[in-house]
Amino acid sequence: SAVISQKPSRDICQRGTSLTIQCQVDSQVTMMFWYRQQPGQSLTLIATANQGSEATYESGFVIDKFPISRPNLTFSTLTVSNMSPEDSSIYLCSAGAGAYQLFFGSGTQLSVL
């Protein structure tokens, strides 16, 4: 199994500002993933973060809005840039643990005023 620490757990931000969310895994993993969960909705994949290469973004998500770093095999950050109230969501980090499952962090609850 893997333990994923994510911080901050919640934040309230002003529109136009940026927030960086950190994700730390207690073991080396190949892929890390960032998901968004809008209020009352399911999880939508934002991007896949691979160590040593550019993140791969899903349709509808762009690097300028959601820049991602992956400096090593245990750590990643997601930045939500130039925030608007529509960015108010839960952001979840996850990492693979072999073929069978993904583990998740406890999420970051973001509210944009």
Added chain:
Amino acid sequence: AQTVTQSQPEMSVQEAETVTLSCTYDTSESDYYLFWYKQPPSRQMILVIRQEAYKQQNATENRFSVNFQKAAKSFSLKISDSQLGDAAMYFCAYRSAEGVSEKLVFGKGTKLTVNP
């Protein structure tokens, strides 16, 4: 692209009784994994059970079991002897086994209420 459908936005069950949550999926792949995740109000996504598509035997984890019907592309979750702690959002998820990506595709979720 793969899709996952959960047709029951909400379900309720009496404590100690059994409830079944539905999930269907669409894929052209033959090799994949299916999962049920539980998300309580704490936001933590907790893996409940997983199924490999190549296995005909249905997965079981204590009070949780699945009915996997590959031809029908159906993957329902049965919770037996429901407990108050089972109350949560339940998400069905699909993961391809035919590529290198480990990303999950989620359904919209089912909110389960357990009544005492």
